[in-house]
Amino acid sequence: MITLIWLGVLLVTLTLHLRKVYSRFKDYGVNHFTPIPVLGNAGPITVRLRHVAEDFDMVYKAFPEDRFTGRFDLLRPTVIIKDLDLIKQITIKDFEHFLDHRALVDDTADPFFGRNLFSLRGQEWKDMRSTLSPAFTSSKMRGMVPFMVEVNNQMIDMIKKKIVANADGYLDCEGKDLTTRYANDVIASCAFGVKVDSHTNEENQFYLMGRDMADFGFRKIMVFLGYSSFPKLMKKFNAKLLSDETGHFFTDLVLRTMEDREVKEIVRPDMIHLLMEAKQGKLSYDEKSTKEADTGFATVEESDVGKKTINRIWSNTDLIAQATLFFVAGFETISSAMSFALHELALNPEIQDRLVQEIKENYAKTGGKFDFNCIQDLTYMDMFVSEVLRLWTPVVGMDRLCVKDYNLGRANKNATKDFILRKGEGLSIPTWSIHHNPEYYPEPYKFDPERFSEENKRNIKPFTYLPFGTGPRNCIGSRFALCEVKVMLYQLLQQIEVLPSDKTKVRAKLAKDTFNVKIEGGHWIRLKLRD
Template sequence: MALTEALFLIVGALSAIYLWFQRNHSYWHRKGLPFMPPSPIIGNTASVFKQESSFGMYISKVYSEPRMQDEAVVGIYVINKPALVIREPELIKSVLIKDFNRFSNRYGRCDPHGDALGSNNLFFVRNPQWKEIRTKLTPVFTSGKVKQMYPLMLEIAADLESHLARHRPAQGTEYITEVKDICARFTTDSIATIAFGVRANSLANPEAEFRNQGRKVLGASLSRSKDYFVAFFMPKLVSLLRIKFFTEEYSNFIRNTINHVMSEREGTATVRNDLIDVLVGLRKEAALDPSKPHLANNNDFLVAQAGVFFTAGFETSSSTMAFGLLELAKQPELQERLRQEINEALVEEGGKLSYEKINSLEYLAMVVDEVLRLYPVLPFLDREYQSIQGLPDLSLKPYYDYKMENGTPVFIPVYGLQRDPKYWPNPNHFDPERFSPENRKSIEPMAYQPFGLGPHNCIGSRIGLLQAKLGLVHILKNHYVRCCSQTSKDIQFDAKTFVLQLDKEMLLEIVNDRLYDEKAV
């Protein structure tokens, strides 16, 4: 009898859970909005669970679904949570700019108790702390400050040239290499020196600690895929499941490094106009009145900013460089045009490009912008709708008779928008001419946002763009790249990471071809 009762209770509980999910999964149908039919229990995340697609790429698939081409939004279910994929540019503008005060937080978050570095950094921290941190860090990323960092970046660019020179002893020699790794080693060294005043030496030593840690923190694995999924799409479970955005090993490494560098900087009173200077300044500011609340009273707050800046800084620029080299290898005539522009600039400047000169190279800018269109490092943006006390909820009229509900996640499919034939003719073709001065005027602003738009846009975009341009210049000034038998014919993205990464090595042939002869100047 007891067994029968137990089975009855189990069946009853499972039935109740199933009915609860079914009720949640009828939300968009009841509200009269277009939606993607969900699977039982897991909603619209089946392809992510099966590791067939990253969530960002799934969002872009929803965006491109033929049945939804005339819709302004599409309803989906992240497990059981109703969410919206925004398709209409005017609504995207509302989310990111016009009604930013209602969408100022990401939907994703980290555990404030078990993941201090994840929850305190600028990427995940929530308002009002986000606004305060953003205001404090903005001075690091002005054009004036980036210009002051440029000589340090040139030193790393010289290291990149030396690294390549070691592999090509004679004119015309060639070698096949994994270009993403070379680019990541360059950007790792660059970020380490301009942000922390540390010589990481990744180009000289592929097993250098900074490179090892960077490789692991965004590495694609089943375990990390689970962490990303929970942090971004099941945020209420981050504490229960003890999810960490940064691994324990990386957290310890960055904590030890930043604390050591800050102590040295305070002891010597050295000023380098970098991120560490700002963090030291915040610590001094907090010490002036210990009784007054200040974010910098929490040391992990300071370390968290450094941690996310390093992670984002090396990954965005290295991906842009690597995908750029791949596309230029496929179209040698475009590569030749870019190399010619680089060579002419080097001759004009006597062998070393000034900050102003590299930023004035028109075709280089067009190439980088087109790379970022095809390969946005973060293929989606996430926000959470927040009701404002005393004000009516945001309506989706004239598109739908629906008012947003507090806590609703919204997703913007950056990858899908940037490959939509409605805005980009022949969208999968690499064509820098889209970004010529004449053609830029006709670009739909909401359909191009590799760094996001509005107040929550990427704070380090200037540095990211400059690093990518500088790296390409110093690779292509004495070399060209071409495809070889080992170059992947098809572009497939890794399903286990939230950033856009190839699922295979990016192998290209690098050929020594000195366009610019320093001795001749």
């Protein structure tokens, strides 16, 4: 009887608590779908019924007149921002109210994810951004392009050998696997100074560790949602995103490489060298570049936060955490963009032909020379890549954590009270949904690089194109990503024709088993030697 009484008390307490949690939006007229107890609105994601982009898109479209809507990630209320003026206020004008991201993990349990630039908060984030931003200017990217070219040649040689060895004269391959291995080898070279050939040595340790780190499958989704709603419990169980084996691998790699370079006085213009300079306080922001003369339309500009000079000493753990972040971003998000680029080339031969023509003209103009300057001169290439990043944006949304109470105003015309976002509550900006809004992009699911022609791109509304985020907390690596994608396409299309294979998904759907953006059933393409 006593046990039953206590169970009853526990059930009543839980019910009252859930009722309080799930009533957060009710009195303010903030529209949202009815949450399921404990799971909130995250049920379809956790049981893999929908991709997170599709899940957020349902909320975005369900209430078309609203400035913002609500949802519950398990027990955590989150505001979904739709109004463009509000996005501008949050990310730029009132940025100090939304300085931080929500925690992915606890920084003591998992320092390599918890101490990287994405996860750092407050003044520590500002200091790290100021420390690292000089490493991502155009002048620094210029020095890394030759490493990308070298890795790309390695991949193309492998492709050509396999095509020649096949009596049918072509190679059917899974594009995501191809570009992930290429991205792995680029980041190994450009970030760590390690030469790897993941196309020949398919199970090399560097690739296996990277795959473990970058794969945001079910376990990592649950860790992320767990820290979002039950941070103390997750910390108690020492839950982490990165396995101990992978953590030890990158710790040893970074420290050993830095020590070896100091002893042998090796200078190589890669991320390890830049991190060593950052640790010694030798990096400074010395570039005044404009968007028009940069790596493309999608490039984001550094804010005043990143251009400040600081004299802070960072620990080895902090430096390893930044190297880890470079790897995750370089391994997954860039390879995602490249795999969708190949997918669209296979389905749009007329676009591929125009791109090849521009590459031929540039090749003739430069006498076969290819460097950073060539990337700036490829107008149609930039239109093509910009449209890939719109239609298939690798990061489907931006999140922010409110660090000071903030008045968002009224959610819609029927709301009777302003909604005050409280300190510690989060919001999301649904990039995927904005990129697919027909009000901003007519026929949003049609692949059309002409949206980004010199004439048309001027008509794109501010804050409707966000592949690398916006405001001071935008993606620090936009130049690196754009360089890598364009180098791959330039060299590949000179020699290889991209065609649909028997397995190509003409009507592509997002795979539901991961936060990452990839095609259900694979990114299958056919490669042939170009005449």
